[in-house]
Amino acid sequence: MVLHCSIRLQSTRRKKVPMLSDSKTRSCLYTLFIVASLFCGAYFINSTVIAKEYKDRLIRLGASETMRNKDSMRCKDDCRPSGSEHLPKGIVVETSNLEMQPLWGPIKNYKNTTPAMNLLALAVGIKQKEIVNRLVQKFPSKDFVVMLFHYDGVVDDWKNFTWSERAIHVSAVNQTKWWFAKRFLHPDIVAEYGYIFLWDEDLGVENFDPNRYLSIVQGDGLEISQPALDPVKSAVHQPITARRKRSKLHRRMYKFKGSGRCDENSTAPPCVGWVEMMAPVFSRIAWRCVWHMIQNDLIHAWGLDMLLGYCAQGDRTQKVGVVDAEYIVHLGLPTLGAGLKNQASAQS
Structure with a gap:
């Protein structure tokens, strides 16, 4: 927006000094105030909307993370192999293999070290x-x-x-x-x-x-x-x-x-x-x-x-x-x- 405020130059005896007419000065300042207020209001409203949306997004992300953590904790109990529910953590072996093991002697001396x-x-x-x-x-x-x-x-x-x-x-x-x-x-x-x-x-x-x-x-x-x-x-x-x-x-x-x-x-x-x-x-x-x-x-x-x-x-x-x-x-x-x-x- 371009504001046109007329400026009248008045002569004095010593030098020329720009002077604003009172009525036109008030009009110009009033217009500037209105424009600035509109800009500030729009900025405030937009910032409020963005802040609320960001806050809502953080809440959703937090809820989602909480659900994932709950599901993970629940799975640690519910997803255990059937029959192992009462065993302490750390000693449950879910899989096995067909590798042969020695009948006697320490395993470290067993020749087949690479399965x-x-x-x-x-x-x-x-x-x-x-x-x-x-x-x-x-x-x-x-x-x-x-x-x-x-x-x-x-x-x-x-x-x-x-x-x-x-x-x-x-x-x-x-x-x-x-x-x-x-x-x-x-x-x-x-x-x-x-x-x-x-x-x-x-x-x-x-x-x-x-x-x-x-x-x-x-x-x-x-x-x-x-x-x-x-x-x-x-x-x-x-x-x-x-x-x-x-x-x-x-x-x-x-x-x-x-x-x-x-x-x-x-x-x-x-x-x-x-x-x-x-x-x-x-x-x-x-x-x-x-x-x-x-x-x-x-x-x-x-x-x-x-x-x-x-x-x-x-x-x-x-x-x-x-x-x-x-x-x-x-x-x-x-x-x-x-x-x-x-x-x-x-x-x-």
């Missing part, structure tokens, strides 16, 4: 002994714990392998890989391992390196995966699992003819976000989810493969994939005692 970071679990029968031996030897002992589920009850005949002594042997006759997994691979038990390989026994691993495989899986953010199958030597049941040459990995397949078409717009299995149940690999967090879906009466777990994407920790089209660079051969041999059962039926 393995991943788990290989296999359902095995003695008839596939040599195949399993070649498979296990591909997994370095410093990086993998080996756990064998003996569905035929034969355990001692594996002792001639040097790695058998460090492996964990679990025997239950005529039980499947999924029965063993539900009973013995609880997420809290295997929480120490980054990845769980839950494989069948009839797999050829000549072109497979587990550490290079995990490097790809980690680099591309796969939570659920499997190595691709050699399309020439393998029994391939689903096209998405077949290896693609000159490819590191793939997450979807394409089918443009017949029923069940798959294209770039497909968002569901078996077109995308799908692995087979013979050689799945789960991240720790994905396995914690998958374990809850397993029923202990599953045999081959057909149908469960369509649901694994729920446990992919995000977009199944990105978090589930088949690794082509490290591939295996699915031999398609009778497993889980199927051969023995069929032979007995034929003789009866």
Whole structure:
């Protein structure tokens, strides 16, 4: 705002001195006073509103922080493992692992001072002994714990392998890989391992390196995966699992003819976000989810493969994939005692 106040110069005998007329001076000062009052009032009101809003925000933040602290304190009591409520703080151990411990002597003298970071679990029968031996030897002992589920009850005949002594042997006759997994691979038990390989026994691993495989899986953010199958030597049941040459990995397949078409717009299995149940690999967090879906009466777990994407920790089209660079051969041999059962039926 520009105020125009007329100034009249009056002459005196000695020098020229600017003089303000009384009426116009009062008008100018009055106008300035009104403007200044308006500015001050607006500033005061605005400051009051801002102060109140800031105060309210601090109150809300304080209440939110108080609620978080209360929830944290409540969780210290309510979130404790069932059965440990009466134990003193500091002695509750929520997780365990499958690491072997010495039967005698101080633990500090135990040779295995660096625990393995991943788990290989296999359902095995003695008839596939040599195949399993070649498979296990591909997994370095410093990086993998080996756990064998003996569905035929034969355990001692594996002792001639040097790695058998460090492996964990679990025997239950005529039980499947999924029965063993539900009973013995609880997420809290295997929480120490980054990845769980839950494989069948009839797999050829000549072109497979587990550490290079995990490097790809980690680099591309796969939570659920499997190595691709050699399309020439393998029994391939689903096209998405077949290896693609000159490819590191793939997450979807394409089918443009017949029923069940798959294209770039497909968002569901078996077109995308799908692995087979013979050689799945789960991240720790994905396995914690998958374990809850397993029923202990599953045999081959057909149908469960369509649901694994729920446990992919995000977009199944990105978090589930088949690794082509490290591939295996699915031999398609009778497993889980199927051969023995069929032979007995034929003789009866």
